[in-house]
Every structure is written in C-alpha cells, then in structure tokens.
Amino acid sequence: RKEVEQDPGPFNVPEGATVAFNCTYSNSASQSFFWYRQDCRKEPKLLMSVYSSGNEDGRFTAQLNRASQYISLLIRDSKLSDSATYLCVVNYGGGGNKLTFGTGTQLKVEL
Amino acid sequence: NAGVTQTPKFRVLKTGQSMTLLCAQDMNHEYMYWYRQDPGMGLRLIHYSVGEGTTAKGEVPDGYNVSRLKKQNFLLGLESAAPSQTSVYFCASSYSTGATEAFFGQGTRLTVV
Numbered sequence: 001r002k003e004v005e006q007d008p009g010p011f012n013v014p015e016g017a018t019v020a021f022n023c024t025y026s027n028s029a030s031q032s033f034f035w036y037r038q039d040c041r042k043e044p045k046l047l048m049s050v051y052s053s054g055n056e057d058g059r060f061t062a063q064l065n066r067a068s069q070y071i072s073l074l075i076r077d078s079k080l081s082d083s084a085t086y087l088c089v090v091n092y093g094g095g096g097n098k099l100t101f102g103t104g105t106q107l108k109v110e111l
Numbered sequence: 112n113a114g115v116t117q118t119p120k121f122r123v124l125k126t127g128q129s130m131t132l133l134c135a136q137d138m139n140h141e142y143m144y145w146y147r148q149d150p151g152m153g154l155r156l157i158h159y160s161v162g163e164g165t166t167a168k169g170e171v172p173d174g175y176n177v178s179r180l181k182k183q184n185f186l187l188g189l190e191s192a193a194p195s196q197t198s199v200y201f202c203a204s205s206y207s208t209g210a211t212e213a214f215f216g217q218g219t220r221l222t223v224v
Binding site for chain 1: 142144146151152153154155156159169201205206207211212213215216217218
C-alpha cells in the first residue's frame with residue numbers, strides 16, 4: 001500500500017463547479033499535512049497547509065480526519081486557472097522534515 | 112527573488128556518462144532535498160541534507176551521490192547514468208523544523224539514452 005494515496009483523475013468539471021479531492025495516508029503518526037499544486041511541466045508549489053480544525057483560504061477548504069487518516073480539498077466556484085495537478089503531502093516528522101507525496105489528482109476546468 | 116535555482120534545466124546523457132546537478136538556495140534554509148518525479152510514481156525522495164556537511168539517504172538513493180559543502184548548495188551526482196534514471200529532478204529546501212513549506216526549484220529534465 002502506498003504511504004499517501006490519491007485518485008489520479010482526471011476530474012473534468014465545468015467552470016463554476018465545486019469539486020472535492022480526497023487523500024488517504026497510512027502512517028498514523030503523521031504530523032503535518034499539505035496540499036501542493038503543480039502546473040504542467042512546472043515545480044510543485046504550496047497551496048495550503050491542512051490543520052486539524054480544518055481551514056479555508058478563499059475558494060479552497062482543507063479538512064483533516066485523523067481517525068480515518070484522510071485529508072480532503074474542496075474547491076468552490078472553479079476557475080479555468082485552477083486546472084492543475086493537486087498533490088497531497090504528508091510530513092511524518094522525525095529528522096529531516098521529509099515530505100511524502102501522493103501521485104497527484106489532475107483537475108481540468110472547462111468552459 | 113531567486114529562491115531555489117537548479118542547473119541545468121535540460122540534459123541528455125548517454126548510458127554510462129556522469130553528471131552533476133546543482134541546486135542553490137538563497138533563503139538560508141537548513142534543509143535541502145533532491146526528488147525525482149516519474150509518471151504514476153509521484154515525487155520520490157533521493158537524498159536530503161539537514162545542514163552543511165551532512166547528507167542522508169531517502170527512498171530511492173541507489174545510483175546517486177550528494178554533497179552539501181556549503182549551506183546554500185546541494186549537489187546531486189550520477190556517476191554512471193542508466194536509462195532508468197531518465198526523470199525530472201527537483202531540488203527543494205525548507206526551514207529546519209515544524210510544519211514548514213518546501214520551496215522547489217524549476218526542475219531538471221534528464222534523459223539517458
């Protein structure tokens with residue numbers, strides 16, 4: 001089983017739609033969680049951290065469920081510019097602040 | 112604001128050749144990392160460093176060596192390139208502890224023929 005699992009998609013949605021991605025992680029000792037965004041042939045960039053109480057940044061809402069070991073990302077009012085691959089990322093702690101990446105979920109927002 | 116800079120951005124090697132990828136960061140970060148990204152595999156950690164003069168193995172270290180002689184630089188070496196090392200390589204850096212963001216370079220596209 002992969003340490004961080006995501007549905008690869010692609011998710012094809014019309015502009016203005018609401019779309020949700022889920023991610024599961026295997027290590028219950030995981031300490032911190034993130035969503036990164038990666039545009040085609042570009043480097044990953046932090047979209048948002050995920051906090052235990054859930055957090056929101058504009059149209060984006062992230063949730064963490066430690067008991068079930070999953071993380072979610074909700075995007076409301078999708079824009080064409082939201083088209084990208086969304087990477088679920090987990091930090092297991094310990095030395096090195098090492099991040100473990102999911103394979104990513106591809107989102108395509110269409111007119 | 113340079114952030115994390117990787118050189119070169121593209122390279123084609125013949126099997127058996129060697130090369131060094133350079134990563135430089137200007138954010139005074141303690142931690143630096145080398146990842147490779149392959150289709151369907153996500154980013155996988157090759158080696159990392161928690162400070163100047165220290166390095167450690169990641170998930171897929173075989174066939175690679177690294178050095179961190181200066182805090183701002185992290186070098187990734189391929190001594191004898193193999194086609195299986197065809198990939199996109201990303202360098203990243205971060206602050207030392209906590210739930211901190213990793214900043215990535217623009218990537219190096221390496222093809223081994």
